[in-house]
Amino acid sequence: MSGQENSLVNSTTRTQAPTPQQDSRLDYSAGTAFVEECYVPIRKACLPLLDWGFLRSDATYDVVHVWKGRFFRLQDHLDRFERSVTKLRLTLPYARDDIGRILCHCVRLSGLRDAYVEMICTRGVAPFGSRDPRQCRNRFFAFAIPFVWIVDPERQQRGINLTVSSVVRIPPQSVDPTVKNYHWGDFTRGLFEAFGRGGDTVVLVDLEGNVSEGPGFNVFAVIKAEVVTPGHTVLQGITQRTMQELCTEIGIPCRAATISPAELSQAEEVFLSSTAGGVMPATRVNGQPIGDGNPGPVTLQLRDRYWRRHEEGWHGTPIDYD
Ligand SMILES: Cc1ncc(COP(=O)(O)O)c(C=O)c1O
Numbered sequence: 001m002s003g004q005e006n007s008l009v010n011s012t013t014r015t016q017a018p019t020p021q022q023d024s025r026l027d028y029s030a031g032t033a034f035v036e037e038c039y040v041p042i043r044k045a046c047l048p049l050l051d052w053g054f055l056r057s058d059a060t061y062d063v064v065h066v067w068k069g070r071f072f073r074l075q076d077h078l079d080r081f082e083r084s085v086t087k088l089r090l091t092l093p094y095a096r097d098d099i100g101r102i103l104c105h106c107v108r109l110s111g112l113r114d115a116y117v118e119m120i121c122t123r124g125v126a127p128f129g130s131r132d133p134r135q136c137r138n139r140f141f142a143f144a145i146p147f148v149w150i151v152d153p154e155r156q157q158r159g160i161n162l163t164v165s166s167v168v169r170i171p172p173q174s175v176d177p178t179v180k181n182y183h184w185g186d187f188t189r190g191l192f193e194a195f196g197r198g199g200d201t202v203v204l205v206d207l208e209g210n211v212s213e214g215p216g217f218n219v220f221a222v223i224k225a226e227v228v229t230p231g232h233t234v235l236q237g238i239t240q241r242t243m244q245e246l247c248t249e250i251g252i253p254c255r256a257a258t259i260s261p262a263e264l265s266q267a268e269e270v271f272l273s274s275t276a277g278g279v280m281p282a283t284r285v286n287g288q289p290i291g292d293g294n295p296g297p298v299t300l301q302l303r304d305r306y307w308r309r310h311e312e313g314w315h316g317t318p319i320d321y322d
Contacts, residue, residue, distance in 0.1 A: 017098030031145035032109040034102050039109055042145055052136060053122025057182040060084035063275050065147060066107055066115040070316035072275075074100065076238050081119055084179040090121050090138045099140070106144035107319055114147035116276060150201070150216055150272065151280040156303075159283025159295050162214075162270060163199030164261045165190035169212040169233060177213075177234050187215035198287060201272075203264075206233040211259040217274035219282075221259055221267035222298045229273075231256025239273040242315075246305050252298060269296030271303075279303035 031042030053059035062081035065072050078096055085092055092099065099119060107115050124136040151160050167190040175183050186204055194202035203214045211219055213234040220229045220243060227247050229240055247254035264270060270282040270290050279302050281295035290296070295303075310316070 028109045032106040033143035058123035061120040073315045074317045116148040148276040150277040159281035160200035161284040162282040163194035169204035217272040222269035227254040228257040271299040
């Protein structure tokens with residue numbers, strides 16, 4: 001190995017974001033990815049196989065959505081992404097403004113008005129034989145695809161059946177849950193368990209057996225007319241924060257609190273929050289109805305307000321499609 005290969009390449013030097021180039025022969029309409037400094041149609045996007053992001057889940061990411069041509073809370077997502085990058089001792093190869101421009105360009109190229117936009121920072125490829133993460137050159141990837149619904153609007157009418165799993169969410173002592181991560185082995189195990197029990201999706205428990213989070217969402221319960229959501233062993237969701245703000249607007253108390261599986265089953269209402277779908281009612285927990293088995297009034301009020309505030313441009317960053 002040459003001295004140069006052996007040197008610590010994880011420097012803080014930032015490169016200039018490449019000038020957007022588009023191949024007019026390619027179809028970007030199903031989505032666009034930014035890979036190895038090029039914009040490519042999503043189906044053509046490939047990862048370098050030896051990147052530790054793929055081999056070891058050594059990566060962080062964030063997802064922001066676009067609704068009717070506007071990013072929702074873009075700066076908050078960039079803030080969380082930068083915090084995650086720092087906590088993992090990664091270094092982004094581009095400045096924040098350039099990352100914003102790359103995301104914008106992915107959306108613009110695909111022409112999507114409603115989109116799911118992901119930014120990723122991976123550890124990168126180590127010199128041959130090295131196990132030293134400091135020797136990896138960290139990489140940045142991004143993509144925009146059509147908006148993703150964890151629960152689609154039609155299914156939201158009747159609400160979903162949420163299964164409380166026996167699987168424990170990877171504990172904060174092992175992986176910091178405030179760093180958005182790809183350690184989803186526990187969620188996948190929980191999902192198979194949930195499907196086997198007739199559930200639509202799953203929420204895992206923490207080491208104490210209390211409700212934690214699900215694959216891509218935070219959980220809320222309305223208990224004694226108060227909105228509560230687990231706050232410690234989970235990702236601090238941007239939609240979760242939005243729910244707290246909307247509760248303040250409409251004068252409903254909302255706070256982070258421990259919820260036991262029994263409390264969840266007996267709650268007046270249960271709903272999920274995520275960038276991928278907003279506010280989604282769970283009308284059954286472990287197959288048993290919550291309240292009268294229909295989406296509850298607080299859930300519906302929050303969901304209506306969430307989408308209405310989008311229409312008004314609240315926390316919105318317009319995209320220039322020209
Ligand atoms: C594990 C986990 N919890 C919660 C959430 C919800 O976060 P947000 O509202 O920022 O999308 C996500 C989003 O993907 C997630 O992956």
